[in-house]
Amino acid sequence: MVCHMENTLNATSHNPNPPGLYIHVPFCRSKCLYCDFYSVASSATIPAWLEAVQREMRLYGENEERSGGSGAKSGVKVEGYAEKHGEKSGENAEILRNFDSFNFDNFDSLYLGGGTPTVLAERDLAALMDSAHKHFTFLPDAEITIEANPDGLSAGKLKTIRDLGINRISLGIQSLSDADLKYLGRTHSSKQALDALDLIRFSGFSNMSVDLIYGLETQTIPGWKKTLDQILEFRPEHLSCYQLTFEPGTPLGKMKAAGKVNSIGEKLESAYFIYTSRYLEREGYLHYEISNFARSFDLKSRHNQKYWTHTPYLGLGPSAHSFHSGSRWWNLKSVRKYCRLLAEGKPPIESSEILTEEQLDLESLYLGLRTSAGVDLNELGGGLRVGNAFAELQRTGLVKISNGRILPTRKGFLVADSLPLMLNV
């Protein structure tokens, strides 16, 4: 999908893909060693954060009456945003000026991510959902996801979550081997994880996703298969299987730099990847994105797909990213600063960018090549031309062509980071 800034600024109402809302809950019981998400291992600032998020919702949603047709809250029009809250100059000023034209239509997804949103007390969760519904409108069949971790889940909390209209749970399990869990710095045991799966199913959630990590030194392929098999007994609707990465700045990243831990090497990593893909496909899952598997076409993560297709999304909370009409902006990565700015009535934006057509094309290309849907050849803009290299890619089996789309093969997925470059764009 190619967005031309000029024509799309006010064109979201024609967008067949409704926008998604993301709320970042930056709290965890403790920090996992590999984690590079923004979250803090303390609950002290939860009250301030909650108040701030509600303020942020107001920033985006306050003019709802005006944008609604017949009193109904149909979408969010951020009129007058720049004048009221904006900066006078600087990089963000441009974005803020454009806010008036960012019309976030009725949302069809809400994602409570983190962090660990389930660390919030039931009362806080209720307040959060209440505000979300007050300020934003969701389509009747909206996908509403909450991320959860095995520790601290109870039948009571899960019931509340369901009663709040949350219809999808994404559970971070990572592994069912206690040695792996220890290596990753997770605070729960494999038993707790299995109990949590039981509890979720028992509570009546019929759309569940599980996060897993492979490619650890402590792991073997048979061990990984065992984890998968145990998980598959619960027939999760969705699976995210991530290869472990050593992000700089994380404890694990630093341990790797210091030579205390190691990656398993490219050969084994590929083996795990291919194995996982084959195994899960045989078990009936669609491998629809590098790290994501769904039990059916409809069970793909609706919200996450918005990130990969330039569908508008609004991100609230510290570090959250938003995208609309070729503009992207993101919030400060600090609960303290985030709260302070909102208390002053200012947008908590750290930075922003306005993408050129060429940049949008490049993103469409690389994001598309990370999904089984691939990229529509015709939709690639003028800046991207497919040359001889393309034939070579087909010959080597990295991509195939079907119905005018370039589709990465499983082998192509493995080198998805360089596929866009190999296309000679």
Add this chain to the structure above:
Amino acid sequence: MRNIRNFSIIAHIDHGKSTLADRLIQHAGLVNERQFRDQILDNMDIERERGITIKSQTVVLSYKSKSGEVFDLNLIDTPGHADFSYEVSRALASCEGVLLLVDASQGVQAQTIANLYAAMEHDLTIIPVINKIDLPSADIEMAKEQIDHDLGLDSDQVVLCSAKEGMGIEDVLEAIVARIPPPEENSEKPLAALIFDAHYDPFRGTIVSCRVFDGKVRPGDLIRLMYNGAVHKVEEVGFFRLFRDPQPELSAGSVGYLIAGIKTVADVRIGDTITMDSNPVESPLPGFKDVKPVVFSSIYPISSDEYPSLVDSLDKYKLNDAALVYQKDSSAALGQGFRCGFLGLLHLEIVQERLEREFDQAIIMTAPSVQYQFTLNDGTGLTVENPQYYPDPILIKSSAEPFIKATIIIPERYMGAVMKLCLERRGSNPRIAYPTTARVEITFDMPLAEVVFDFYDRLKTITQGYGSFDYELIEYRDSDLVKLDILVNGERVDALSIIVHRDRAREWGLQVCDRLKEEIPRHNFKIAIQGAIGGKIISRSTISPFRKDVTAKCYGGDITRKRKLLEKQKKGKKRMKMVGNVEIPQSAFVSVLKARDE
């Protein structure tokens, strides 16, 4: 005339030459505090970064001495590298004296000695100056002793200063006035002026820097350049302050500039003599040499559609660098380009950097070569400086390569290591002398080809910067030369071919293969790199294909980051050259130039 002094500052690198020059300029009130920016004389970026002076600049300082007299002090800056030793010698030939700068904490160093020799050759008055006396580690006594002992100068004559802190600057200026003799008064003789530098000005053409020895020159005069007999009409003469300051005339003893409608710097020769067309001197000033390039390399645009812009840039660049010569060349791997001749490897690097930085050219340079001579069976002689023209081996009767006399001055403790280096580089006929007690002068006969790569860098490394090196060409000697080709997945990369002595071919081949292995990124297929003489493979390396590079997650914050990375990689890709289906980065061609030894 008594009130003119012509001098240079010479020093080992980092001993404070530029800082002192700036101080003197500032002291002379040529610039006020606000205009004063650091190191005024070294004004090109590259010079500043490398800390060496390439293009010398000259400036006249007005100084009112303690006795109340006003003097014009001509500070003639000198380039600081062996590639430009001829230019240094011409600059020194324009002076009557030098400040020989010694760092108070470092003491006398190799270049101090080499510079001293150069100054003595021109019979100049030498004022030893100890700089950086403000440093806590300054050891003035030690420095004095070395000046006495190693340099054979009178340490009682030493002037102490701190260029950085502005201490002793008056003393330096007084010493210049008192000790350096004024130039001789020969204004009545026929004009003889020495060209020691030339710059290009887009509005005025060539600005010639010259020292008038005899006679005088005025606007309107018809002057003659003795090297080629060209006659030009003088438009303007004057002094260099920080700007050009026109004067009614330049008379014997002065140093200044001359503008005479000369189009490019290549139309004048450094070291040439300017005389009057109507009343010429009989013979030119001594010491003129027509400097010829000794190192050759080809320049190609990374992308062939940039060829026209490279042509244009080279033409413009050439306006200001007479030493560079070039002609058209072409390569199967790299397309159309130029074969260029340079004064040495540093000169080559400077040209490369300036083309890239100032002219924004993305270029690839091929391995430097010297000029080889071949005699064929039928008796024909052939001079080849481009491996492409290496003759068919069965036709070759004999081959020869240029040899130099290499002179190296080092503290005695490095002698073993330096001897070893020279022998590895096919040095022969070593001679050893002891110019001062703790120092050794080693002289070798050596093939020039062995020093054009990284000899000087290696020497500096193994002598921890204490080695000074100089060379002169002596003669061609017979040598068993072969052409070594580099193949990437079976395709010959002609730009990587070199002519090399048979005994050195294998080693070279191995190193190029290793270097390319490091520089060529992995592809999604296997890449074989081979070195070959004729059809015979003598070295090889392999780059294994990559299997996996995908990053696991890509959500909100990852998207921008990943795009930025791709944008960077795309830019990098533009700087790659396709050989067959292998992408070779520019850095690979460059790294090969450095591929010797460790």
